[in-house]
Amino acid sequence: TQLLEQSPQFLSIQEGENLTVYCNSSSVFSSLQWYRQEPGEGPVLLVTVVTGGEVKKLKRLTFQFGDARKDSSLHITAAQPGDTGLYLCAGSQNTNAGKSTFGDGTTLTVKP
Amino acid sequence: EAGVVQSPRYKIIEKKQPVAFWCNPISGHNTLYWYRQNLGQGPELLIRYENEEAVDDSQLPKDRFSAERLKGVDSTLKIQPAELGDSAVYLCASSLGQGHGYTFGSGTRLTVV
Numbered sequence: 093t094q095l096l097e098q099s100p101q102f103l104s105i106q107e108g109e110n111l112t113v114y115c116n117s118s119s120v121f122s123s124l125q126w127y128r129q130e131p132g133e134g135p136v137l138l139v140t141v142v143t144g145g146e147v148k149k150l151k152r153l154t155f156q157f158g159d160a161r162k163d164s165s166l167h168i169t170a171a172q173p174g175d176t177g178l179y180l181c182a183g184s185q186n187t188n189a190g191k192s193t194f195g196d197g198t199t200l201t202v203k204p
Numbered sequence: 205e206a207g208v209v210q211s212p213r214y215k216i217i218e219k220k221q222p223v224a225f226w227c228n229p230i231s232g233h234n235t236l237y238w239y240r241q242n243l244g245q246g247p248e249l250l251i252r253y254e255n256e257e258a259v260d261d262s263q264l265p266k267d268r269f270s271a272e273r274l275k276g277v278d279s280t281l282k283i284q285p286a287e288l289g290d291s292a293v294y295l296c297a298s299s300l301g302q303g304h305g306y307t308f309g310s311g312t313r314l315t316v317v
Contacts, residue, residue, distance in 0.1 A: 096246075122303075125306075127308075132313075134208070134295050134308030134310050134311050135247070136308070137305035137306065140304075142303070180246050180247075184302075190254070190259065190260070190302050191249060191252060192306065193249075194239075194247050194248070195246050196246045197245075
């Protein structure tokens, strides 16, 4: 059983569309990170959220941490082909704060 | 600033052969991680170092995998002997520590034939 469930597993959209991907768990996290990974490369950190209800924006990307710190969402406005990649969420728990557990990711394809 | 450097980028070996991966973390990052990523899945932690001490190796298959981080800087991960199921991407990451995100290297893609 995955500690972090990401959905959808795959998403293919046209350039200019909006989308939201989700990261859900039954466990509470002290912090949660979102990464983007391109083929043949390692994941690249996009954002870290630590406070329940927190919203962070990074250009066209909006990240939200759930009030109970069990879930998170990533919303992309006006998607572009450069947004194509694997979006991974990773969470750390107070019981093992130095370790992040990853979900299996959402593979996003944005078609021109 | 150079990122996390890993080598080699690709490695193809026959089963039962040994293989080693090398990682040079970002300068000043005391925490170093080795993750394994299978196709279509997220990374899974193999081992975490704080300086030269392995503080979490519970997921490392110790019968065939070993790792070291001498002097608390560079690290090597070794598999001996390799099995077909070890084919994966091996990622190294470093971090300033608790509460900070990770910086990953580009990974080593291992294929065992």
